Every structure is written in structure tokens, then in C-alpha cells.
Amino acid sequence: MASKLKSTKELMVFLGKSMIAFLESMIFIIVPRPRKNVAGEIVLITGSGSGLGRFLALRFARLGSVLVLWDINKEGNEDTCRMVREAGATRVYAYTCDCSQKENIYRVAEQVKKEVGDVSILINNAGIVTGKSFLDCPDELIEKAFDVNFKAHLWTYKSFLPAMIANKHGHLVCISSLAGLTGVNKLADYCASKFAAFGFAESICIETIAQKLKGIKTTIVCPCFIKTGMFEGCSTAHPFLLPVLEPEYVADKIVDAILQEKIYLNLPKRISFLMFLKSILPVKVLVLLAEYMGALNVMDGFVSKNKKN
Incomplete structure (x- = not known):
């Protein structure tokens, strides 16, 4: 009897907290969430030498953050460093780092700790894509x-x-991708890696909550394909449903999500509805839907030789 009462109590507490969380979400649909101040925060961005990483660096520069820029491309990273200073950043540190090498990451990370301080916002943005059949x-x-x-x-x-x-x-x-939520033609390895990144980031988020680690926030971003060097030649049959996004727009949305401490950000928002359909529709209908949206042919014009973000 005592165990049943305990289980009932736990269920009621869970339902009550769930209702409060749901109502809070509904309120924030109407009323914007308060945005936190990131002035003085040490923000590390991987893949900052070009594309989305560069635009993110520029956004945080204007917000008064301390920038730590990582990229394997030294020249591109130095260009970003210069642009960030011109945008108003007073403290910018550029490091050449090969994010495919664990030892290199650990070594440069130790440099950052000694020369800059404790990183408070970590943005894993670096990425590469091959664009070939498996x-x-x-x-x-x-x-x-x-x-x-x-x-x-x-x-x-x-x-x-x-x-x-x-x-x-x-x-x-975590900068994941639409390709971290659903399979895409000619992106088997990319999809698998982005699925893994999404699952890892979500697991660590849950782990920090379960362990009651206060003050640790997570944001997981899943954008549709972005007009950067990574996806040159990429097209979609139905841009309204699956657009190729402008990097400036994506950077604005990501920074806004970070400031509001949102856990999930899908770009565009209708991706969330498409993923809901994926979870409930029969497989044959999903194949027809994918063909209609052009998801199975989204990479037909794709040309890339191991391009990076």
C-alpha cells in the first residue's frame, strides 16, 4: 500500500510539473522569453574561419563577448578575427585547431584555459561533408x-x-542539422555523424538535469541546409518546405535561441511538424512525402570535395 501511495504521489507531481512546463511554453509563444546578457562571456566557436561560424562570431562580438576562434584554416580564421575586431570586439583569440584530432583539441583547449580563461559558451559548429553515395x-x-x-x-x-x-x-x-533528424540522399555519413551529435548533446543535457548540475544550459540546433561552401550546388525541389537558408538568418536565430536559453531550435520551424509526421505516418506515405518534398533528391546538384563548414 505504501509503495502504491508513493507511486501515485510521484505520478501526480510529475503531471503537475508537466502541466506547469506546458503552460510556461504556451506563455512564451505569446510573450518573448527574457534574453540573458552575454557581455564578457568567453564564447568558443569551432569552425569560425568561414560560413556560419564567422557570422556567429560577428553576432557575439556585437554583444560584447570575449571570442575564442577555432579553425583548421589559419588564414580564414585570421580574417574572421579581423572582422570581429572591426565589429567591436575588444578581446579576440584565434587558434589553429584541427577538430578531427583529439590530441590537437586537448592541446589547444589547455592553451585557451591558460591564455583566456574558462569558456562559458561552447559552440560546436565545425563540420565537413563529402556529398557522395555511401x-x-x-x-x-x-x-x-x-x-x-x-x-x-x-x-x-x-x-x-x-x-x-x-x-x-x-x-x-550543438550545431546539428536537418540531416541529424532524417536521412538524406548522398549524405549517409554526414547524417550518421549529425544524428550522433544530436543524441550526444541531448544525452548530456538530460545528464546535467538528472545530476542537478545548476547553471548548465544546452541548445541543439537543427537547420535545413545553409548557403555556405559546404553545400555549394545543393538544391531542393520545394524551397517552401525545405529551403536552403541564408547563413546570416541562421546565425541570428541561433544567437537568439542561446540568449533565450532554448533547448531545441529547428530551422525553419516547420521541420518540427515534418518530424511529427515522420513519427506517425506509415513508411510508404513517408517515402511519397519525401519524394514530393525533394528530400530524396535534395543533393542531386551537390558538388563537394570534402568541404568544411
């Missing part, structure tokens, strides 16, 4: 896709999460 994709490129798109997240979390926990303050940002 059987045509060389083993070394498949392995590199996992090293950069997924494994780098493991090593950066191990490097910077302990200080966030000690300081009871930190924000982990």
Missing part, C-alpha cells in the same frame, strides 16, 4: 566526418564542461 565514399572521409562532426563534441565537452560545472555556469551549443 559506396562511393572513401573510408578515410567517412572516418573524418565522424571525427569532426561528432567526436570533436566529445573532446571539447571533456575539456570545458568540468569548469562550467565548477562555476555553476555554462552553455553547450
Whole structure:
């Protein structure tokens, strides 16, 4: 009897908290969430030498953040560093880092801790894509896709999460993809790595909540394809449903989600509805829907030779 009463009580508490959380979500649909101040926060962005990473750096520069820029492309990263200073950042640190190499990540991370301080906002943005059919994709490129798109997240979390926990303050940002939610033609390795990144980030988010680690926030971003060098030549049969997004727009939305401490950000929002349909529709209908949207042919015009974000 006592165990039944305990179970009933736990269920009622769960339902009550769930209702409060639901009502809170409904309120924030109408009333914008308050935005936090990131001035002085140490923001580390991987893949900052071009594309989305560069636009994110520029946004945080205007917000008064301290920028730590990581990219394997030294010249591109230095260009970003210069642009960020011109945008108003007073403290910017550029590091050449190969995010496909665990030892390199750990080494540069130690430099950052000594020379800059504790990273409080970590944005795992670096990524590469091959754009080949699975059987045509060389083993070394498949392995590199996992090293950069997924494994780098493991090593950066191990490097910077302990200080966030000690300081009871930190924000982990995972740039996943629509390809981390559903399969895409000619992107088998990319999809697998982005699925892994999404699952890892979500698991760590749940782990921090379960362990009552206060002050640790998570934002997981799943955008449709972005007009950067990574997806040159990429097109979609139905842009209204699956658009190729402008990087400036995506950067604005990501920064806004971080400031509002949103856990999930799908771009565009209708991706969430498409994923809901995926979960309830029969497989044959899903195939027909994918063909209609052009999801199975989204990469037909894709040309890439191991391009990076």
C-alpha cells in the first residue's frame, strides 16, 4: 500500500510539473522569453574561419563577448578575427585547431584555459561533408566526418564542461542539422555523424538535469541546409518546405535561441511538424512525402570535395 501511495504521489507531481512546463511554453509563444546578457562571456566557436561560424562570431562580438576562434584554416580564421575586431570586439583569440584530432583539441583547449580563461559558451559548429553515395565514399572521409562532426563534441565537452560545472555556469551549443533528424540522399555519413551529435548533446543535457548540475544550459540546433561552401550546388525541389537558408538568418536565430536559453531550435520551424509526421505516418506515405518534398533528391546538384563548414 505504501509503495502504491508513493507511486501515485510521484505520478501526480510529475503531471503537475508537466502541466506547469506546458503552460510556461504556451506563455512564451505569446510573450518573448527574457534574453540573458552575454557581455564578457568567453564564447568558443569551432569552425569560425568561414560560413556560419564567422557570422556567429560577428553576432557575439556585437554583444560584447570575449571570442575564442577555432579553425583548421589559419588564414580564414585570421580574417574572421579581423572582422570581429572591426565589429567591436575588444578581446579576440584565434587558434589553429584541427577538430578531427583529439590530441590537437586537448592541446589547444589547455592553451585557451591558460591564455583566456574558462569558456562559458561552447559552440560546436565545425563540420565537413563529402556529398557522395555511401559506396562511393572513401573510408578515410567517412572516418573524418565522424571525427569532426561528432567526436570533436566529445573532446571539447571533456575539456570545458568540468569548469562550467565548477562555476555553476555554462552553455553547450550543438550545431546539428536537418540531416541529424532524417536521412538524406548522398549524405549517409554526414547524417550518421549529425544524428550522433544530436543524441550526444541531448544525452548530456538530460545528464546535467538528472545530476542537478545548476547553471548548465544546452541548445541543439537543427537547420535545413545553409548557403555556405559546404553545400555549394545543393538544391531542393520545394524551397517552401525545405529551403536552403541564408547563413546570416541562421546565425541570428541561433544567437537568439542561446540568449533565450532554448533547448531545441529547428530551422525553419516547420521541420518540427515534418518530424511529427515522420513519427506517425506509415513508411510508404513517408517515402511519397519525401519524394514530393525533394528530400530524396535534395543533393542531386551537390558538388563537394570534402568541404568544411
